Amino acid sequence: MQKIVLKAGKEKSLRNRHPWVFSGAIQHAPKESGTYEVHDHKKQFLALAYYNPESSLAARVVSWKEGETWDRESLKNRLQNAYDRRKSMLSPEQTAARIVASEADLLPGLIVDLYGPAIVFQITTGGMEAMRPVLLEVLDEVFTPEIIVERSDEAIRKKEGLEERKELIKGVIPEGGIDIVEQGIKLRVDIWDGHKTGFYLDQRAARKSVEAYTKGKRVLNCFSYTGGFSLSALKGGATEVISVDESRPALNIAEANVERNGFDSARHTTVQADVFKYLRQLREAGETFDVIVMDPPKFVSDRKHIDRACRGYKDLNLIALQLLKENGILFTFSCSGLLSRDLFQKVLFGAGVDAQCELQVIETLSQSDDHPVLLTFPESLYLKGFVCRKITTP
Numbered sequence: 001m002q003k004i005v006l007k008a009g010k011e012k013s014l015r016n017r018h019p020w021v022f023s024g025a026i027q028h029a030p031k032e033s034g035t036y037e038v039h040d041h042k043k044q045f046l047a048l049a050y051y052n053p054e055s056s057l058a059a060r061v062v063s064w065k066e067g068e069t070w071d072r073e074s075l076k077n078r079l080q081n082a083y084d085r086r087k088s089m090l091s092p093e094q095t096a097a098r099i100v101a102s103e104a105d106l107l108p109g110l111i112v113d114l115y116g117p118a119i120v121f122q123i124t125t126g127g128m129e130a131m132r133p134v135l136l137e138v139l140d141e142v143f144t145p146e147i148i149v150e151r152s153d154e155a156i157r158k159k160e161g162l163e164e165r166k167e168l169i170k171g172v173i174p175e176g177g178i179d180i181v182e183q184g185i186k187l188r189v190d191i192w193d194g195h196k197t198g199f200y201l202d203q204r205a206a207r208k209s210v211e212a213y214t215k216g217k218r219v220l221n222c223f224s225y226t227g228g229f230s231l232s233a234l235k236g237g238a239t240e241v242i243s244v245d246e247s248r249p250a251l252n253i254a255e256a257n258v259e260r261n262g263f264d265s266a267r268h269t270t271v272q273a274d275v276f277k278y279l280r281q282l283r284e285a286g287e288t289f290d291v292i293v294m295d296p297p298k299f300v301s302d303r304k305h306i307d308r309a310c311r312g313y314k315d316l317n318l319i320a321l322q323l324l325k326e327n328g329i330l331f332t333f334s335c336s337g338l339l340s341r342d343l344f345q346k347v348l349f350g351a352g353v354d355a356q357c358e359l360q361v362i363e364t365l366s367q368s369d370d371h372p373v374l375l376t377f378p379e380s381l382y383l384k385g386f387v388c389r390k391i392t393t394p
Contacts, residue, residue: 001036001037002030002034002036003028003030003036003037003038003039004021004026004028004029004030004036004037004038004039004049004051004059005026005027005028005029005038005039005040005041005043006021006025006026006027006038006039006040006041006046007025007026007027007041008027008040008041010025010026010040010041011040011041011046014038014046014047014061015046016376017061017064017376018376018377019047019049019060019061019103019108019376019377020057020059020060020061021038021049021057021058021059021060021061022056022057022058023055023056023057023058024056026058026059027041029051029053029058029059030051030053031053032053033050033051033052033053033054033126033127033130034050034051034130035048035049035050035051035062035070035127036048036049036050036051036059037066038059038061045066047061047063047064048061048062048063048064048065048066048068048069048070049061049062049127050062050070050108050125050126050127050128050130051127052125052126052127052160052161054126054160054161055125055126055159055160055161056159057159060103060108060109060125060127061108062074062106062108062127072134072137072138075107075131075134075135075138076138076141076142078105078106078107079099079100079107079112079138079139079142080142081105082099082100082101082105082107082112083099083142083143085105086098086099086114086370089369089370090114092181093181093183093184094181094182094183095114095115095116095180095181095182096113096114096115096116096180096181096182096187096189096199096201097113097114097201097370098111098112098113098114098201098202098370098371099112099113099114099119099370100112100121101370101371101372101380102124102380103374103377103379103380104371104372104373104374104377104380105372107128108125108127108128109123109124109125109126109127109128109129110122110123110124110128110135111124111197112139113197113198113201114143114145115178115180115189115191115197115198115199116178116179116180116181117145117146117147117171117178118145118146118147118148118149118171118173118178118191119139119143119145119147119148119149120148120149120150120151120191120197120198121135121139121148121149121150121151121152121197122150122151122152122154122197123135123150123152123157123162124152124154124156124157124160125160126160126161126162129160129162136148136169140170145170145171146170146171147168147170147171147172147173147178147191148168148169148170148171149166149167149168149169149173149191149192150165150166150167150169151166151191151196151197151198152164152165152166153165153166166192168192173191173192176188177189177190177191177192177194177198177253178191178198180199182204182207182228183204183207183208183232184235185231185232185235185257185261186257186260186261187199187226187228187231187257187260188226188253188256188257188260189226190226190249190253193249194226194250195225195250195297199226199228200225200228200295201368201370201371202335202367202368202371202383203228203229203295203333203367203368203383204368204370205365205366205367205368205369206229206295206331206333206365206368206385207228207229207231207232208232209331209363209365209387210229210232210233210236210291210293210331211232211233211235211236212236213236213291213329213331213387214232214233214234214236214237214238214290214291215236215237215238216237216238216239217233217237217238217239217289217290217291218238218239218240218288218289218290218291219233219238219240219241219242219289219290219291219292219293220241220242220244220282220289220291220292220293220323221233221241221242221243221244221292221293222244222275222279222292222293222294222295222296222316222320223244223245223275223294223295223296223297224243224244224245224250224251224254224270224293225245225247225250225254226250226251226253226254226257227243227251227253227254227255227257227258227268227270229293229295229331230243230254230258230268231254231257231258231261231263233291233293234258234261234263234267234268235261235263238267238291239267240267240268240269241267241268241269242268242269242270242271243268243269243270243271244270244271244273244275244278245270245271245272245275246272246273246274246275247272248272251270251271251272254268254270255268255270275296275316276315276316279316279319279320279323280319282323283319283322283323287323288323288324288325288328289323289324289325289328290324290325290328290329291328291329291330291331292320292323292324292328292329292330292331293331294316294317294320294330294331294332294333295331295332295333295335296312296313296316296333296334297335298335298336298337299312299313299334299336299339303338306338306339306343309336309338309339310339310343310347313334313339313344313347314347314350314351314354316332317330317332317347317348317351318351318354318355320332321351321352321355321357321359321390322355324390325390326390326391326392327389327390327391328389328390329362329387329388329389329390330359330386330387330388330389330390331365331385331386331387332348332385332386332388333365333383333384333385334383334384334385335382335383335384336382337379337382339384340384341364341384344384344386345361345386348386348388355390356392357390357391357392358390358391358392359388359389359390359391360388360389360391361386361387361388362387362388362389363386363387364385364386364387365383365384365385365386365387366381366383366384366385367381367382367383371383
């Protein structure tokens with residue numbers, strides 16, 4: 001049987017059950033992609049992993065048990081177990097959740113999201129791509145959904161030698177999208193053209209937190225997308241909410257979501273604009289807010305761009321602090337996995353110094369509980385959030 005053999009001294013991370021093997025750690029490997037045992041340089045078993053010679057992240061562990069196989073039954077069992085772990089999260093008041101969070105659910109390269117009657121999945125690795133025909137079968141068996149959509153349209157697939165793909169596998173997508181409920185709020189989700197698989201499910205806990213701070217407040221929601229945070233603010237009793245995003249289709253959905261929930265549309269305004277430019281316009285106009293939500297897209301996907309990303313985060317948060325009233329609340333996030341929480345906190349510190357104010361951190365936030373963090377895989381912790389109160393320096 002062909003095996004992957006590591007160089008001497010490169011086995012430590014696997015012994016600590018980290019599921020990645022980079023090409024530079026490999027002494028010998030088969031020429032073809034496939035699922036192989038990984039051994040240390042002394043030929044001792046370490047793991048079973050699928051291997052992709054076209055990727056610098058060459059192997060991803062699918063089992064730590066010697067003699068175990070990676071096949072249809074294995075895939076179905078992992079998928080069913082992940083679903084079982086989420087069932088208690090689902091109810092008539094919560095009809096959407098991430099069911100599979102890739103390595104964090106021991107299914108490297110696979111994302112599966114449930115949106116009411118629809119399953120949306122994404123494959124990001126060559127090893128999971130090889131399992132796609134079987135995956136399509138087991139998704140239908142485990143969930144029996146009305147709709148199955150593949151959203152493997154991420155550029156990261158190119159690193160695995162894969163083309164992007166978007167496909168309707170089963171059913172018909174209703175015109176306008178899928179209706180879900182999150183914490184009692186009705187939401188329309190565009191599972192075909194929307195961001196990620198259609199919605200930012202990972203911010204569920206943060207949206208609930210926003211609701212608690214907005215009664216009687218004026219709120220600015222930056223990078224608002226389809227208005228998740230805006231709806232939470234309105235539910236919390238905000239007197240005015242401004243949603244800012246570059247996408248008019250997303251803002252149209254946000255407006256429809258406001259009406260769908262019976263909120264007074266006069267309390268909600270959408271602005272199609274570049275957030276960086278719009279914030280400067282607000283500052284020049286002397287506008288102020290009680291609560292600001294700053295949830296930008298990922299700024300960095302390569303370590304060499306971290307400094308540039310930090311400058312972007314600092315710029316956004318500096319202007320946000322200048323727009324906040326005394327004792328105003330800033331919800332600020334980074335979903336850039338390469339940016340640590342400590343570094344993001346230092347960026348906020350710098351923004352506070354330049355804004356000549358003090359910041360009290362009153363909550364720290366992370367991805368919601370359907371996006372678990374595997375302790376042996378720290379990369380699964382990617383979303384960092386701080387709830388800060390602005391205090392003007394005496």
